[in-house]
Amino acid sequence: MKRVYPDKEYCIGCHLCELACITAHSASKDLIIAYRDERAASGLSPCKRVFEKGDTCVAISCRHCDEPSCVAACISGGLHKDPETGRTVYDRDKCVGCWSCLMACPYGAIRRHPIENKIVKCDLCEGRAEGPACVQACPNAALKYEER
Amino acid sequence: MKYVIIGNGIASIGAIEGIRKVDAASEILVIGAEDSPAYGRPLISYLLAGKIGPDRLALRPAEFYEKSNVTLKLGTTVTAIDTEAKTVTTDAGETIGYENLLIATGGIPFTPPIPGADGPDVYNFTNLAHAQTLISKAREIKRAVVIGGGLIGLKAGESLFDRGVEVTILELSPRILSLAFDENAASLAGGRLAEVGLAVRCGVSAKEIQRDSAGNLKGVHLTDGDFLQTDVVVIAIGVVPNYGLAKESGLEVDRGIKVDDHMRASAPGVFAAGDVAQARDLLYGDDRVIPIWTNAYNQGFCAGKNMAGADVRFLGSLAMNSISFYGLPTISVGMVNPPEDDASYEVTAVLDEKKKSYRKLVFQDDHLVGYVLVGDIDMAGMYTAFVKFQMPIPEEARRQLVAGEPDVLMWPDDFFQETWNPGTPE
Numbered sequence: 001m002k003r004v005y006p007d008k009e010y011c012i013g014c015h016l017c018e019l020a021c022i023t024a025h026s027a028s029k030d031l032i033i034a035y036r037d038e039r040a041a042s043g044l045s046p047c048k049r050v051f052e053k054g055d056t057c058v059a060i061s062c063r064h065c066d067e068p069s070c071v072a073a074c075i076s077g078g079l080h081k082d083p084e085t086g087r088t089v090y091d092r093d094k095c096v097g098c099w100s101c102l103m104a105c106p107y108g109a110i111r112r113h114p115i116e117n118k119i120v121k122c123d124l125c126e127g128r129a130e131g132p133a134c135v136q137a138c139p140n141a142a143l144k145y146e147e148r
Numbered sequence: 149m150k151y152v153i154i155g156n157g158i159a160s161i162g163a164i165e166g167i168r169k170v171d172a173a174s175e176i177l178v179i180g181a182e183d184s185p186a187y188g189r190p191l192i193s194y195l196l197a198g199k200i201g202p203d204r205l206a207l208r209p210a211e212f213y214e215k216s217n218v219t220l221k222l223g224t225t226v227t228a229i230d231t232e233a234k235t236v237t238t239d240a241g242e243t244i245g246y247e248n249l250l251i252a253t254g255g256i257p258f259t260p261p262i263p264g265a266d267g268p269d270v271y272n273f274t275n276l277a278h279a280q281t282l283i284s285k286a287r288e289i290k291r292a293v294v295i296g297g298g299l300i301g302l303k304a305g306e307s308l309f310d311r312g313v314e315v316t317i318l319e320l321s322p323r324i325l326s327l328a329f330d331e332n333a334a335s336l337a338g339g340r341l342a343e344v345g346l347a348v349r350c351g352v353s354a355k356e357i358q359r360d361s362a363g364n365l366k367g368v369h370l371t372d373g374d375f376l377q378t379d380v381v382v383i384a385i386g387v388v389p390n391y392g393l394a395k396e397s398g399l400e401v402d403r404g405i406k407v408d409d410h411m412r413a414s415a416p417g418v419f420a421a422g423d424v425a426q427a428r429d430l431l432y433g434d435d436r437v438i439p440i441w442t443n444a445y446n447q448g449f450c451a452g453k454n455m456a457g458a459d460v461r462f463l464g465s466l467a468m469n470s471i472s473f474y475g476l477p478t479i480s481v482g483m484v485n486p487p488e489d490d491a492s493y494e495v496t497a498v499l500d501e502k503k504k505s506y507r508k509l510v511f512q513d514d515h516l517v518g519y520v521l522v523g524d525i526d527m528a529g530m531y532t533a534f535v536k537f538q539m540p541i542p543e544e545a546r547r548q549l550v551a552g553e554p555d556v557l558m559w560p561d562d563f564f565q566e567t568w569n570p571g572t573p574e
Contacts, residue, residue, distance in 0.1 A: 005569050008557070051555040060556060060568065072162070072445040073468075075188040077207040081165075094204060096194055099525060103470040103479045104442055106533035107567070108556065111526060148571045 001086035002147050004124070004132055006058050010142035011050075013057030018046035020137030021061075024125050043115035047122035048134055049108060059134070059143065062109040062122035064088045070121075073104035090121050149177050149244055151455055152236060154226045154393070155252030156180025157189060158441060159422030159448035161207055163250050164216055166452020174456075176218045179238065181253075183223045184276060185213065190441065192279035196286075196307035205276070229397035231415035248417050248455035251394055251405060252448060255387030255423040255439055262295075262383075264357030269365040269380045273304040274387060282382070286311035289379035293317075293368050295354050297324035299471055301384035302337070305346055306473065308382070315346050316376055318368075320353040328469045328480045332499050332506050333520045340476045340504070357381060389424045389437055402426055404437040409461050411451035419455055421447035430464030430536070431483055431517055438465040466536060470528075476504055477525045482518030482535045486510050493517075496550045507552055514540045516549065530554035539563070 019031060022044050026034035038044040048061045068088050071079045078095035081088055097117025102110045111120050125132045135145040151167055153160050156178050164176060180186075187205040194200045213220055221238070228237040229249070237243045257272035259265065269285075272278050286308060294305040297319025305317045317324070325334040338348050351372075358366040358375070367377040389404040400406045400414035404426035407413055411427065413420045421427075422444035429436045443465040450462045468481040486493035497508040505523035509516060509531070516534040521527075531554055534541060541549065545558040556564060 007569050008564075051557050053555070053557040056557055058557060058568070063568075067449070069442070072449070073442045075190040075441055076204070077188060077209075080208070083168075096191065096200060096204075098190070098472070099470045099477055099479065099528070100441070100468075102525065103468055103481060103528045103532060105529040106536050108527065108530040108533070108554075110529060 001064070002124075002131075002145055003064055004061060004122070004135055005144045005146065005148065006060055007142045007144070008056055008058040010140045011057040011059055012140055012142070013050060013052050014139065015050055015059075016137045016139060017059045017134035017143060018048050018050065020133040021046040021048050021122075024128060024133035043113055045111070045114055045120050047109075047111075047120055049111070059138075060107065060109060061134070062088060063107055064122075064124065065107075069104040069106060070101035070110060073100040075100055087124060087126070088121075090119065090123065092118055095119060150174040150247050151176040151250070152244060152246035152248070153178045153250045153252060154236065155250075155254055155422070155424075156182065156186050156220070156222065157252060157254050157422065157444065158186065158207065159252035159254070159444040159451075160250070161186050162445035162448025163252065163421060163452035163455070164218055166449035167456045168216055168452075170453050170456035170458045173217065176216070177221060177244065178213075178218055179221045179224050179226055179236070179244075181223070181225045182275060182277070185210075185220065185222070187276060189275070190303075192273070192276055193303035193307045195276075196273075196279045196282055196304070197310040199310075226393060229393060229399075229418075231397055231399070231418060234417060246417065249419065250448070250451055250455060251399075251413065251418065251420040251424060252422045252444075253390040253393060253424045254444075256390045257383065258386045258388045259383050260385060262354050262357055264359055265381075265383070267357075267359060267363050267365070270357065271380060271382050273300055273382050273384050282308065282380075283311070285380060286313055290314055291316075291376075291378045292380045292382060293354070293376055293378040294382045294384055296384035296386065297321075297348065297350065298327060298384070298386060299325065299469060300386070301382075302341065302473065303471070304382050304384050305348075306341065309344070309346050316378070317341075317346060317348045318353050318370070319348070319350045320371075322351050324348060324350060328467070328484070329478065329520060330485055330508060332497065332508070333478055333480070333522050336501070336504055336506055336522045337473045337476065337478055340473045344474050354381070387423065387439060389426075389439075391424050394420065394424070402435075406435065407462075410454045410459070411447055411462055412454070419451040421451045427462060428464045430466045430538075433464075436465065438467050440465065440467055440469070442466075442468060468532070470525075476523065477521075479521045479525050479528045480519075481528070481532055482516075483510055483512075484508065484518045484520050486512070486518070498552070509549060511541070511546070514542070514546075516541060524552075527552065527554055530556070533559070537563070 405420035
């Protein structure tokens with residue numbers, strides 16, 4: 001399956017991936033409305049995390065592992081592996097906000113929704129024709145969406 | 149039958165998914181004592197609290213079993229295993245042959261002998277039937293006493309309180325949550341419960357359950373001489389491995405069913421997983437029963453693959469708990485209360501009682517072996533990485549961890565590349 005691979009040699013730490021992510025997951029699909037209004041009103045937040053250490057940066061998100069720890073830890077059936085697409089799929093309606101996945105994922109790829117008892121996790125921009133928005137927005141091709 | 153699984157909890161789900169990784173077709177038979185398809189056992193406290201309805205209990209969608217070619221035989225108890233003939237016998241009198249058998253019978257509530265406990269209105273809280281009973285009971289009662297201040301007891305108490313019941317929780321040890329947490333975390337959690345209105349009494353337990361001449365429950369005599377009037381008693385001291393069946397079948401049992409590093413029990417073609425199994429612990433290196441949700445799934449998954457002919461070693465159990473008390477989240481992973489007299493351990497702790505936030509890290513030499521977070525839990529997974537992958541932590545990285553800023557750039561470079569950006573030149 002295709003996954004998003006971050007390259008720390010190319011990442012410049014600009015956070016544009018985060019902005020693209022929230023835009024893609026917003027109701028308005030408009031960066032300014034998403035950033036200025038939806039973040040505050042609905043707790044819209046990015047699925048990515050950007051880490052920086054000196055000159056080195058990297059933007060990470062869910063790896064859609066073959067055998068994910070989050071699925072093993074989920075008590076509600078809210079996370080499962082789709083056998084056809086290979087994606088680690090989040091079912092928001094089933095989630096009870098117990099944070100077991102957040103604890104179990106050693107990649108730090110799951111965060112709490114700032115308002116609701118739900119998690120925020122990369123869905124590889126499911127349904128978006130151009131593929132993951134973060135990859136498309138990366139100005140230095142530090143994020144690659146490919147089969148490896 | 150190619151695969152027979154006794155038990156229908158999370159270890160069983162793990163095993164089905166493990167088998168299907170290797171063998172896409174052969175039929176699997178699951179025999180479960182309870183009546184419903186596998187449900188999220190920890191969800192019974194959400195159900196009792198009224199936070200979710202029964203429609204949200206199922207762990208997998210309805211079509212899961214059919215798609216996975218699994219036959220479910222529910223409401224059925226296995227009464228005997230013949231490891232020579234490779235058959236199991238059920239309480240319906242049926243005898244079923246197996247090539248590969250998984251025993252995933254979980255745990256049963258531990259009930260200490262308390263005078264007066266036999267009789268109506270004394271309950272456990274470990275399965276769906278218990279939750280349903282307490283839901284209907286909660287409508288007609290005013291008071292409940294919960295015996296046991298561990299995770300199950302506190303969640304039972306909290307859920308009954310949410311149903312409008314006046315709750316007192318009794319814990320024999322000096323503090324609640326003595327197994328999974330330390331004193332500071334327990335005091336924050338206990339404080340939160342007290343703030344909401346639950347009575348938590350430590351250092352005391354039930355001496356006798358008082359009944360009237362008709363056998364109706366009246367109250368509980370405590371070890372400190374006090375008497376509590378109550379309508380129901382919930383005994384939630386813990387669970388013990390449900391290994392009776394395995395023992396009677398001649399399988400090797402210690403604290404749980406003994407398994408090797410492939411989850412194999414002591415007879416050919418027989419495996420065990422979950423709360424009933426005694427398997428390798430990642431941090432301690434010896435075999436232990438670690439009744440933790442994630443371990444049950446992982447052990448089942450590993451057993452399933454091996455049942456289907458793969459050769460997969462079980463990496464080891466890692467104790468972990470994530471649980472919230474009225475909006476106060478707590479997480480505990482690995483070894484959180486190291487032996488005090490062992491100089492190889494170093495503990496760092498940052499407590500902010502006002503913010504209800506706590507971070508405790510336990511190092512052994514240059515490794516992180518456990519941690520506790522209360523309140524600010526967002527970086528939990530990043531700490532779990534250091535425990536789980538057993539990465540050596542240089543001095544500078546250690547300072548960063550202690551400051552509450554773990555990240556992936558602290559990982560050894562080759563491990564980072566392999567994990568995040570594999571298949572590319574350095």
